[in-house]
Amino acid sequence: MEKILEVNDLHVSFLTYGGEVKAVRGVSFDLHKGETLAIVGESGCGKSVTASSLMKLIPTPPGKISQGSIKFKDRELVNLSDKQMRKIRGVDISMIFQDPMTALNPTLTIGTQLTEGLKQHRNISNKEAKIKALEMLDLVGIPYPEERLKQYPHQFSGGMRQRIVIAIALICEPDLLIADEPTTALDVTIQAQILELFERIQQETNVAIILITHDLGVVAKVADRIAVMYAGKIIESGTKHELFYEPLHPYTQGLLNSIPRLDKKGEKLEPIDGTPPDLFSPPQGCPFTARCPHAMVACEKVYPPRYQASEEHYGECWLYDERVKKYQSS
Amino acid sequence: MLKYTIKRFLLMIMTIWIIATLTFVLMNAIPGSPFNEERTSNEAVQANLEAHFNLDQSPLVQYAGYLKSIATFDYGPSIKKPNDSVNDLLSRGFPISAELGIISVTVALLSGVVLGVIAALRHNGIIDYLAMTIAVLGISIPNFVLATLLIQQLSVNAGVLPVATWSSPMHMILPTIALATGPMAIIARLTRSSMLEVLTQDYIKMARAKGLSPMTIIVKHALKNALMPVVTIMGTILAGVLTGTFVIEKIFAIPGMGQYFVESINQRDYPVIMGTTVFYSAFLVVILFIVDITYGFLDPRVKIHKEEGN
Numbered sequence: 001m002e003k004i005l006e007v008n009d010l011h012v013s014f015l016t017y018g019g020e021v022k023a024v025r026g027v028s029f030d031l032h033k034g035e036t037l038a039i040v041g042e043s044g045c046g047k048s049v050t051a052s053s054l055m056k057l058i059p060t061p062p063g064k065i066s067q068g069s070i071k072f073k074d075r076e077l078v079n080l081s082d083k084q085m086r087k088i089r090g091v092d093i094s095m096i097f098q099d100p101m102t103a104l105n106p107t108l109t110i111g112t113q114l115t116e117g118l119k120q121h122r123n124i125s126n127k128e129a130k131i132k133a134l135e136m137l138d139l140v141g142i143p144y145p146e147e148r149l150k151q152y153p154h155q156f157s158g159g160m161r162q163r164i165v166i167a168i169a170l171i172c173e174p175d176l177l178i179a180d181e182p183t184t185a186l187d188v189t190i191q192a193q194i195l196e197l198f199e200r201i202q203q204e205t206n207v208a209i210i211l212i213t214h215d216l217g218v219v220a221k222v223a224d225r226i227a228v229m230y231a232g233k234i235i236e237s238g239t240k241h242e243l244f245y246e247p248l249h250p251y252t253q254g255l256l257n258s259i260p261r262l263d264k265k266g267e268k269l270e271p272i273d274g275t276p277p278d279l280f281s282p283p284q285g286c287p288f289t290a291r292c293p294h295a296m297v298a299c300e301k302v303y304p305p306r307y308q309a310s311e312e313h314y315g316e317c318w319l320y321d322e323r324v325k326k327y328q329s330s
Numbered sequence: 331m332l333k334y335t336i337k338r339f340l341l342m343i344m345t346i347w348i349i350a351t352l353t354f355v356l357m358n359a360i361p362g363s364p365f366n367e368e369r370t371s372n373e374a375v376q377a378n379l380e381a382h383f384n385l386d387q388s389p390l391v392q393y394a395g396y397l398k399s400i401a402t403f404d405y406g407p408s409i410k411k412p413n414d415s416v417n418d419l420l421s422r423g424f425p426i427s428a429e430l431g432i433i434s435v436t437v438a439l440l441s442g443v444v445l446g447v448i449a450a451l452r453h454n455g456i457i458d459y460l461a462m463t464i465a466v467l468g469i470s471i472p473n474f475v476l477a478t479l480l481i482q483q484l485s486v487n488a489g490v491l492p493v494a495t496w497s498s499p500m501h502m503i504l505p506t507i508a509l510a511t512g513p514m515a516i517i518a519r520l521t522r523s524s525m526l527e528v529l530t531q532d533y534i535k536m537a538r539a540k541g542l543s544p545m546t547i548i549v550k551h552a553l554k555n556a557l558m559p560v561v562t563i564m565g566t567i568l569a570g571v572l573t574g575t576f577v578i579e580k581i582f583a584i585p586g587m588g589q590y591f592v593e594s595i596n597q598r599d600y601p602v603i604m605g606t607t608v609f610y611s612a613f614l615v616v617i618l619f620i621v622d623i624t625y626g627f628l629d630p631r632v633k634i635h636k637e638e639g640n
């Protein structure tokens with residue numbers, strides 16, 4: 001499959017009164033056409049900042065991409081101007097936000113909000129735009145699209161609004177869709193419907209999806225690959241199967257142990273104790289040291305090297321280092 | 331919406347009636363009569379005059395006559411200006427006052443919104459601080475102080491603008507500045523804070539993610555939402571400007587309604603006082619009504635809410 005996104009050693013920080021928040025500290029990943037990559041991790045680990053950086057939508061100032069590269073279809077985005085980025089936003093890369101109740105403008109009709117991006121980017125008549133809008137509403141499963149176009153966001157339920165947000169994101173047929181916790185604000189049955197919608201859309205349009213979530217249930221359902229973020233870094237990444245069945249990193253293992261499972265009834269859930277490190281002055285060694293049950297002296301001092309378990313699967317933890325293994329067995 | 335409009339209309343009539351009644355009660359509660367100071371006239375002449383203006387009748391009869399005059403928009407003759415009816419005074423003075431008021435409100439609204447938006451977009455920048463300093467000054471300096479300052483500096487010392495009256499556009503500049511600065515400052519501050527709030531909303535992020543230009547985002551997505559609170563306080567602003575015209579007209583010797591009104595209070599010219607009060611309160615209540623309806627048009631949620639609420 002064709003590679004459409006290549007992120008390399010991305011660093012993003014925010015200059016605040018309290019100092020520099022290093023929100024993303026060297027993130028790298030690729031994405032192929034039609035693929036779904038899930039980025040998971042605790043609150044504050046830098047998932048949303050990573051996502052916004054891909055579209056260069058972080059507030060600048062205080063935010064800044066301080067290092068690294070984002071290659072979208074072989075084009076470097078990091079040094080593009082805002083004007084150049086505007087031609088990419090909504091057209092090549094689209095974004096869906098967490099809360100459908102606030103993502104739509106309360107004073108504009110759904111029709112206006114659906115078609116304005118299309119009209120901005122394509123040379124298209126009002127009539128054609130409307131036809132396309134009706135098509136999109138139909139695609140995301142909104143009945144009576146003709147009447148619905150004239151209505152305002154408050155006339156829709158949360159699930160409906162998220163469908164509309166998805167329709168807006170897809171109307172210019174982007175190659176990449178970034179969804180930042182698209183189901184977190186919805187109740188469980190609606191969540192399932194929206195996830196099904198993602199799968200169907202992906203089959204129909206072959207769009208690549210980056211799905212940000214901290215719900216491993218969602219991940220299990222739709223992801224092809226998973227990247228686990230911790231304190232601004234991807235500490236483990238691999239296919240869904242590899243990550244769920246052979247997690248490398250103690251943090252990933254902790255995450256998996258903290259979700260309830262139907263097949264292991266009665267087993268105690270173990271939430272991970274402690275909190276992630278402060279991103280003003282992240283530790284130089286492994287950021288998980290303070291919470292890790294296997295922490296060693298080396299962990300605190302030096303950041304662990306990457307351990308490549310398979311072509312796709314890697315983890316960044318000292319436990320898999322040859323020297324440590326040798327030392328432990330002796 | 332129709333039901334709501336009718337309800338608001340009835341409420342409006344009620345409000346005017348209450349204001350009219352309060353004015354009547356207050357007028358009657360103050361001791362004395364319009365003819366007290368005219369020491370030259372003897373008892374008989376005074377009694378005659380009182381009879382002519384129905385002032386010898388019981389308060390209830392006077393009240394009834396008064397309500398009738400309001401309902402028919404005929405406030406009767408002025409006591410102190412025998413050749414003029416109250417309606418004459420209103421039709422002569424009100425257009426000038428209205429002109430002053432409308433120009434000032436327009437200037438205040440436009441400059442306030444522009445200042446507020448620029449300050450919000452340059453949040454914490456030099457322009458922001460400058461704009462907000464002007465705003466704080468504008469709010470804290472009373473219009474009559476500003477008016478005297480302007481006359482002193484620009485007319486008397488610099489001699490660039492005329493001192494008083496309302497005879498040409500040049501004459502209108504100082505009174506307008508004096509009257510508009512306060513409201514402008516209030517509007518600027520409100521626009522700024524509400525704009526700042528709106529700019530952090532998800533739908534603005536979403537608009538950016540669509541690749542819209544900054545101008546489209548500000549005008550189409552942010553401004554309409556940010557102006558909502560400004561529309562709500564427009565009623566208060568208008569009331570402030572309205573009372574402000576009285577003071578400003580007096581200072582700049584503008585022959586508007588304010589002059590007659592202030593004069594009529596000093597002279598106890600009952601028909602003029604009551605006529606003007608009722609006229610102005612009716613005017614204000616109508617404006618508030620219009621503001622409310624406008625709000626419904628700006629914010630689609632309001633209409634529904636009120637329909638359901640009634």
Ligand SMILES: Nc1ncnc2c1ncn2[C@@H]1O[C@H](COP(=O)(O)OP(=O)(O)OP(=O)(O)O)[C@@H](O)[C@H]1O
Nearest residue numbers: 014021023042043044045046047048049050059279
């Ligand atoms: N505008 C900003 N100014 C300063 N710091 C910021 C800003 N935006 C994000 N951060 C910081 O960056 C870090 C990462 O935030 P981010 O929103 O990416 O977390 P997240 O992983 O998406 O968390 P959540 O699951 O809660 O959405 C946080 O520590 C946050 O405080």
Ligand code: SF4
Nearest residue numbers: 286289292299317318
């Ligand atoms: S490097 Fe050390 S502290 Fe970090 S996860 Fe591995 S064992 Fe734990």
Ligand SMILES: [Mg+2]
Nearest residue numbers: 047048049180
């Ligand atoms: Mg987030």
